[in-house]
Amino acid sequence: VYILYSESFDKYYVGQTANLQDRVLRHNSGTEKATKAYRPWLLRWHTEKPSRSEAMELERKLKNLSKERIISFIQKYS
Numbered sequence: 810v811y812i813l814y815s816e817s818f819d820k821y822y823v824g825q826t827a828n829l830q831d832r833v834l835r836h837n838s839g840t841e842k843a844t845k846a847y848r849p850w851l852l853r854w855h856t857e858k859p860s861r862s863e864a865m866e867l868e869r870k871l872k873n874l875s876k877e878r879i880i881s882f883i884q885k886y887s
Contacts, residue, residue, distance in 0.1 A: 812855070
């Protein structure tokens with residue numbers, strides 16, 4: 810599970826993947842339609858979960874947070 814940040818647009822993006830390095834490269838290359846317009850992305854936080862279902866559960870919870878709560882979460886767990 811990861812959180813990206815676009816300084817240019819002051820926007821956060823939450824996702825989950827099995828290959829973080831490749832996924833961040835894909836976000837920054839513009840091949841991901843949902844994040845293409847907000848490049849470049851900086852990795853602000855990430856963690857590994859033992860199963861995909863646990864990763865998806867955390868991703869869903871993080872996606873429901875406001876921007877302010879995402880910032881607080883990053884500060885608390887970084």
